[in-house]
Each structure stands twice: as structure tokens, then as C-alpha cells.
Amino acid sequence: MPAMSTRAVLELVWAGIWYIVLCFLAVVLALPLFWLVTTSLKTGGQTFLMPPKWIPDPFVWSNYSDAFRAVAFHEYFWNTIRIVFFATTGALLTASLAAFAFARLRFPLRGPLFIMVLSTIMLPSIVTLIPTFIVFRTLGWIDTFLPLIVPLWFGGGAFNIFLFRQFFMTIPLELDEAARIDGASNFRIYWGIILPLSKPVIATIAVFAFIHNWNDFFEPLIYLQSPENWTMAIGLRGFRDLYSTQWNLMMAASTAMIMPLLVLFFFAQRYFVSGIQMSGLTGR
Amino acid sequence: MASERVPGTRRRKKRNLLWSEARDGYLFILPWALGFIIFTAGPMLASLYISFTRWEIVTPSVWVGAAQYVKLYNDDRFWLSLYNTSYYVFIGVPLHLLMALLAALVVNLNLRGIHLFRTAYYVPSLTPVVANSILWVWIFHPTWGLANAFLSWLGLEGLYWLQDPKLAKPALIVMSFWSIGGQMVILLAGLKGIPTALYEAASIDGANWWGRFWRITLPLLTPALFFNLIIAIIGAFQVFTQAFIMTDGGPNYSTLFYLLYLFRNAFENFRMGYASAMAWALFVIILVFTMVQFKLSDRWVFYEGDLRQ
Numbered sequence: 263m264p265a266m267s268t269r270a271v272l273e274l275v276w277a278g279i280w281y282i283v284l285c286f287l288a289v290v291l292a293l294p295l296f297w298l299v300t301t302s303l304k305t306g307g308q309t310f311l312m313p314p315k316w317i318p319d320p321f322v323w324s325n326y327s328d329a330f331r332a333v334a335f336h337e338y339f340w341n342t343i344r345i346v347f348f349a350t351t352g353a354l355l356t357a358s359l360a361a362f363a364f365a366r367l368r369f370p371l372r373g374p375l376f377i378m379v380l381s382t383i384m385l386p387s388i389v390t391l392i393p394t395f396i397v398f399r400t401l402g403w404i405d406t407f408l409p410l411i412v413p414l415w416f417g418g419g420a421f422n423i424f425l426f427r428q429f430f431m432t433i434p435l436e437l438d439e440a441a442r443i444d445g446a447s448n449f450r451i452y453w454g455i456i457l458p459l460s461k462p463v464i465a466t467i468a469v470f471a472f473i474h475n476w477n478d479f480f481e482p483l484i485y486l487q488s489p490e491n492w493t494m495a496i497g498l499r500g501f502r503d504l505y506s507t508q509w510n511l512m513m514a515a516s517t518a519m520i521m522p523l524l525v526l527f528f529f530a531q532r533y534f535v536s537g538i539q540m541s542g543l544t545g546r
Numbered sequence: 547m548a549s550e551r552v553p554g555t556r557r558r559k560k561r562n563l564l565w566s567e568a569r570d571g572y573l574f575i576l577p578w579a580l581g582f583i584i585f586t587a588g589p590m591l592a593s594l595y596i597s598f599t600r601w602e603i604v605t606p607s608v609w610v611g612a613a614q615y616v617k618l619y620n621d622d623r624f625w626l627s628l629y630n631t632s633y634y635v636f637i638g639v640p641l642h643l644l645m646a647l648l649a650a651l652v653v654n655l656n657l658r659g660i661h662l663f664r665t666a667y668y669v670p671s672l673t674p675v676v677a678n679s680i681l682w683v684w685i686f687h688p689t690w691g692l693a694n695a696f697l698s699w700l701g702l703e704g705l706y707w708l709q710d711p712k713l714a715k716p717a718l719i720v721m722s723f724w725s726i727g728g729q730m731v732i733l734l735a736g737l738k739g740i741p742t743a744l745y746e747a748a749s750i751d752g753a754n755w756w757g758r759f760w761r762i763t764l765p766l767l768t769p770a771l772f773f774n775l776i777i778a779i780i781g782a783f784q785v786f787t788q789a790f791i792m793t794d795g796g797p798n799y800s801t802l803f804y805l806l807y808l809f810r811n812a813f814e815n816f817r818m819g820y821a822s823a824m825a826w827a828l829f830v831i832i833l834v835f836t837m838v839q840f841k842l843s844d845r846w847v848f849y850e851g852d853l854r855q
Contacts, residue, residue: 280655287649288666294724295670297692298681310690313698356577368564369571379578382586384776384836386784388805389829392812392822393592394585396603416581423578448570477674479787484813495676499791502680509684516677523672531665535731 298520302326302513309509325514332505335518337490338497342476345407345493349414350471354464357418361426362452366438376427382420395484409485410475422467429463430456466533469526476523494519597822607819614823624824626799627807628831630715634803635782638719643774646729647767653730654737664734671727679791682721683708708793711800718788718801729774736770737763765848772847776839783832804828 301309302325303318330336363369364376398409417423433456441451457464479495486492492500501515527534572579597614601607618624653664673681685692686707694704707717740763748758786805789795795802795810804824812821 277657280652280657284652284655284657284660284663287652288663291667291670291724293692294681294685295673297685301684312690312695314690314692314695356581360575360578363571363574367567367571367574369568372571375575375579378582382582384780385586385590386780386829386832388784388808388825389593390586390589391593392596392818392825393589395812396592396818397584397589399603413581413585415577416585417578448567448574452574473672477676479674479676479790495674498674498676498680502791509687509690512680513684516680519677520673523674524669527669527672534668 298513299517301510302517304510306508306510322510325510326518329501329505329511329514329518332511333497333501333515334489335494335497335501335515338492338494341407341491342493342495345410346472346475348407348411349475350468352411352415353418353422353471354467355418356415357422357467358426358457358460358464359452360417361423361430362448362456364423365427365430366435366451366456367448379417379420379423383424391484398485404485405487405491406485407491410478410481422471425467426460426463429460433459462533465530469530469533472526473523593822593825596818597826599819601818603816603818610819614819615827617820618823618827623799623802623807627802627804630800630802631783631785631804633715634719634785635779638722639775639778639782641719642722642726643729643771643778645723646726646774647733647771649726649730650733650737651763654734664731667730668727671725673725675787676791678721678725679788682724682788683792686717686721709797711796711798714793714797714800718785718792721788729778732774733767733770736767740766768847769849772839772843776836779839780832780836783828 297314300316300318303321303323304315304325305318305320305322308315308318360379364372364379394409394413398404401408403409403412437455438451441455446454475493477495478493479499482493482496483499486496489497489500498515498519502512505511596607598609598611599607600610600614649667653660653667684690688694688704688706688709691707693707697704705713708714744762744766745758748762753761784805785803786809789801789803789806790809793801795806805828808821808824808828811817811824
């Protein structure tokens, strides 16, 4: 009995030590977010205090309405949502089509072609940037959403093809064979059988496409010029150029950009986890 | 395949079926194939061609041979941007990965409420890089920022994080530690995939925690570490937004990263030939580097399949 309790005590002590380590790390990682939100609720004067004032007094909620009045964030929001919607639809459709062919249809050169898909995953986008820009410029598409949407209707990103294919490979081929005996076409099998079974991977890819488009800075920076076409990311940069000393307003605007992602995360948590595990995508 | 046993009529039918299958296969990959030609292969070849010309968009392009590459070789700022980027890649990425590994190890513990800690560690990596950059300019503010407030509690002098050419790159690396969450989750998946039976067997053989870590956990995690390393290095070579927003390449060009210099050449000065030469130089650097890593990976990455050989 005493031996057992020493062991139990030791385990308890270790658990205590680990909880301290875990809490310390959590505090370190949470502090910047805390700093962001508290600064966003301070008066202008309270942002300039050292040592800092941790809890704003009073809570200045009007910082948010001031930030939103200063710049047309609601327009940037709708621009971003429109780009996300049309880009993601294209990516889901064309990537799943290609993945269906690679996973479930037999055709000559299938293997080499799929290796080409994989090889483009690691291709640094910089090497195609300038000619692509010039093509869009020649088409007169600069300062429209088209350069951010149209490419995704052509394959939807090599990585998404890979993810879809991984998932499609787990669905038994007997389903296709049975449907074929019943006279179903390949498109009917894709649309009527495989896609309805693939909701988890569709949700995962949609969630990541949303995050990608919401966060993307480089492409909108190059393609979108007039403020009425800006996305959230570009709009936030523009806001900073105008209000670079009003830290409370800047933090309010930044919080407003982060919040939709946090809300999405808490509603779609499992798709995040499965998506990251499948992909290894990390924020850049 | 039992096709030889199929009677003649059915075999013909089967061949038709295969032909239609192949046709549909090509049809289904057609959007991707077009995209590959229009948005990948075509532009790659085009940018190679442009890199051998002088072209300012408004003027017609002039074939100049390898002149842009010679100019690149003699451009001090090009070498500086490559140095800055290499610093960020070779110091930042391994440290970032190490931090992610440590975080993954602690959130892999079997403790009550551990999933709350997992969420807390992951959430910062969700913040968009623009918002992130603006937040960290404020954190690094020399007079009113959180970083210097923290130093003063420790009784240390405040630093000019982003205003000091020697500190700006380390500051950006410190900032990157905040978003270890994505890598942490991948490594955590790797840790979860290690069979517990291996640990049990090692414990019976008397291996302590340290021995189990070195001989089981780390070797079996090397594929995940390798994958993360490759992806993170390719990403870090193209670091842009932080420098663009936070320091604008300064102070004294200490955060003039490769992509930022390329961006300025292409979209501020419209030197498309020169920028394309830069793009191809970076592409070759990344390609060679990735190939070397794959070559070296034989020595340290352990695949379970190797056991069977």
C-alpha cells in the first residue's frame, strides 16, 4: 500500500509539473492575442502607458465603429467573400473531377500525368508570376477579381487534386462497378455516388480555400488596384497607411479581420485538424 | 485479370468500355491539363524567355542573352537579399520546427483537458499574416510595446527590435514562433501514429524516457519532420509580407528579402527581364536545395518500410 501511494504521488507531481509547463506556454502564446484585443478597446491615451494597462478602462467599443467608418471594410469584406465563393467553387469542381479520373479511371499515361500534378505542388509560384501577370494585363483583367478566380477553375490547385484523390482511393471500387452494370456513365458515378460520399474532404478543402483567400496578400496586392476592389488583407494594409499612429484603431481593424477565422475554426474544428494532418499546410 | 476467359463478344464490349473510360479520364483531367499549360508550363517557359530580354512592359522587349544574369551576379543588393533570405531560412526554419516539435511533445501527453491546450497553441497560427504583421509592429514598439515591457520586468534594457539592422531579422524569426500551430498539429499526428506497443516493449527492456525518445519517438517521427522541413524551407525562401508590411525591407536593407527585391523590380520599376532572371535564379536555388535534401534524407529519415528490406 505505501509503495503504491508513492508511485501515485510521483505521478501526481509529474502531472503538476507538466500542467505548469503547459500553462506557461499557453500564456506566452495567448499574450499577443490578449494584447491585440485589449489594445483594440483602449482610449488613444491608454495605449501609450508604460508599464502597460492590461484591462482597458473604460472599454471603448466605439473603436470598432470608428475603424469601420474610416475605411470601407464592409466592401472589402464582400469583395473577399465573392472571391472566396467563386474561386472555391471552381477549385472543388475541377480538382475533384481530375482526382476522380486519377483515382478511379484507367487511361494511358495516368501515372506520369499524376506525377506532373505532384511535381507542381512544390513549384515556387514566383517562377510563373510575371508571365501570368502579363497575360492578365493583356486581357485587361488587372483590377478585376478574375485573376484571383479563373486559375482555380483549371484544376483547382495540384494540392487539392492530391487530397481528393487520397480520399477517393478509400471508397470501394465495387460501387463504381455496380453502377456501371446499371448503365451509369462515369460522370453520373462521379456526381451521384462519389461526391456525395466525399463531404468530409469537400468541407476540409473548402475551409482551407476560405482561409487561403481570406489571408492571401501577395496576389491581391498585384492584381487589385482601386480601393473599391480591395480584399480584407489589402484593405487592412491601406488602413495602416492612413492611421499608423492610432494603435487602438489598428488593433480593432486587425481583430475584425481575425475574428471570422476564429469563428470558422470553432464551428469547423474537425475539418481543420483533418485538413492539416492530410496536407501539412502551414501558414506562411 | 481473367480477360482471356471472357467470350469474344464480351471482350469487344469490354474494349469499348475501356476506350470510353480512357476518353472520360482525359475529359475529366482536361481542366487541370489546360491549367497546367496556361498557368504553369507556359508561364515557366515564358519567364525563362523573358529573363533573356530587357523589357519594361511599355517598351518592346529586346533580346540581351545572359546579360540579366551577369547583372544579377554583379548586383550587391541581389546578394544581400539572398543573404537575408538564407538567414531567415537556415536559422528561422530549424528553430521554428524545433519549437513546433517541443509543443507537439507536450500536447501529446495523456492529461485531462489537454485538447484545450492543443487549441490554445494552434489558434495563433490562424491569424492572417497582414493582421499578424501589424500586431507585431505594435508588440515590438520601442517605447510602448509588449516585448520591451516584458524585458523591463526582467530588469533588462528595451531593444529597438525593428529599428536595429542587427535585430530586425531575429525579431521576425521570434515573431514566426508565434505561429508554430500548423506544424505542431502535423507532428502531433506523427506522434499519434507511433504504435504504443513499441514503447511498451522498450519499457520492459528497461529503457527510460530519454532512451525511448531517442530510439523510438525521434526516428519514427523523421518522415514528418522531413516533410515539414521541405515545405517550410520552400515557403521561407519566399518570405514577403512581414517585411513588406513591418519594415519595408529596412532598416538599412537588413530585411530586404529576395521576394521583396523581386517585387520591387517587377512591379515598382517594371524591370520584367531582370525580375524574371531573379525568379529563375530562386527557382534553381530552391530546386537544387530540395534535391540535396532528398539525397541527404537517406541518412536521417527513417521509413518503417525500410525494416522489411
